[in-house]
Amino acid sequence: MLAASQLAAASDEQPGIDLIGVNLSGAGFAPHVVPGKVGQHYFYPxxxxxxxxxxxxxxxxxFPFLWERVQHDLYKGLNTQQLRLLEQTLDLAQEHGQKVILDMHNYGRYQGELIGTRKVPYEAYAKVWRKLAERFRDHPALHGYDIMNEPHGTAGLWPGAAQxxxxxxxxxxxxxxIFVEGDRWASAYHWPSANANFLIDDPTGNIVYEAHLYLDEDTSGRYQRADYSDVDPxxxxxxxxxxxxxLKKHGQKGFLGEYGVPGNSEPLLVAMNNLLAYLNENCxxxxxxxxxxxxxDYVMAIEPRDGEDRPQxxxxxxxxxxxCAEYGPHS
Structure with a gap:
């Protein structure tokens, strides 16, 4: 069982652990332009x-970031500028009493090549995470390592990579x-079929399994329909x-690392509220x-617009x- 001290931040404003978070994205933009230029192709908050x-x-x-920007060459060291920017991100979070999950936003790949193939061997992937952990393990704002965003089409290679x-x-x-996402884009709905026996060995017991979930018809988050008035709440x-x-069947802890809805659809907002209530019931x-x-103007963006909060x-x-005292669910 995970220690409450690792999962909770003391608060004078609300009880329990931090159940509601946000992806502060921007550093993962323009993955087709790597390494790219900060402030032009991608942005740090x-x-x-x-x-x-x-x-x-x-x-x-x-906090999503790209492997290719942190490490320009698979067999060389980590990029000094990117390490400084990641540290700056953690410093800003610490200044504001926030905790950060570092998310390698690469879909199970490096420069388009699957982890576990000859071009991107497991050891190269393991090595970059070892180096990142060495650099940031003692930062007070670090909450966890999200070792890979939405692996998919991995031909069975992902479990070995994750381990x-x-x-x-x-x-x-x-x-x-350590946050571990499942294959098939980490889909919560498809998790039992895509990741039925996906259980990682961690002697510390500090693994959290992470799924993603969107409410459009193909679960992609593109929300291409003009009208979602018929959405089941x-x-x-x-x-x-x-x-x-x-999670309950296997006695594991969980995290929903991504979800979102367009702010102009009240039925979707209602469905999102019910989703969060269900997650909160399960801690x-x-x-x-x-x-x-x-x-x-991204339809799911939650940054304020003209000083006004978005509906989400x-x-x-x-x-x-x-x-909640610790991550659930609890049987």
Missing amino acids: EKQHFAYYRDKNIRLIR AAVNAIREVDSKTL MLGVERARPFVEW IPSAYWAGGPGWG MRVLQQNLNND
């Missing part, structure tokens, strides 16, 4: 981004949570349930997709309070 969410009592941050990364991290860091719950039941934290710089923020605020 600035002080005002952290301050906005802290003012809303949102203190859990999932290699966990083993490498544990060589240098025995305390920090319990759709999010039904799509999350297979993942939650898998499963989540992170909304997405906030941070560079989103503009109201739903997040309704689900902040809880009495």
Whole structure:
């Protein structure tokens, strides 16, 4: 069982652990332009981004970054500039009383090649995580390592890759949570079929399994229909349930690392609220997709527009309070 001290941040404003988080994205933009230029192709969040969410009592941050920017050459060291930018991100979070999950946003690949193939061997993947853990393990704002975003089409290679990364991290860091996503884009709805026996060995017991969930017809998050008035208000719950039941069956802890809805659809907002209530009942934290710089008019963006909160923020605020002492679900 995970220690409550690792999973909870003390608060004078709300009881329980931080169940509601946000993805502060931007550093993962333009994956087709690597390494690219910061401020032109991709963006790191600035002080005002952290301050906005802290003012809303949102203190859990999932932070996507690209492997190719952190390590330009698979067989060379890590990029000094990117390490400084990652540290700056952690520093800003610490300044605002927030915790960060570092998310390698690469879909099970490096420069388009699957991890576990000859071009990207397991050891190369393990090594980059070992180096990142060595660098950031003692930072007070570090909450966890999300070792890979949405692996998919991995031809059975992903479980071996995940275990290699966990083993490498544990060589240098025995305390920090490791978030492990499943194959098939980490889909919560498809989790039992895509990841039926996906159980990682961690001697510390500090693994959290992470799924993602969207409410459009193909679960992709593109929301291509103009009208979602017919959405079942319990759709999010039904799509999350297979993942939650898998966690209960195997006695594991869970996290919903991405979900989001267009702010102009009240039925989708209702479904999102029901989803969060269900997750909160099971003490499963989540992170909304997405906030941070560079989103503009993106339909799921939650950054304020012209000084006004987006509608999704109201739903997040309704689900902040809880009495959970640690990550669930609990049988």
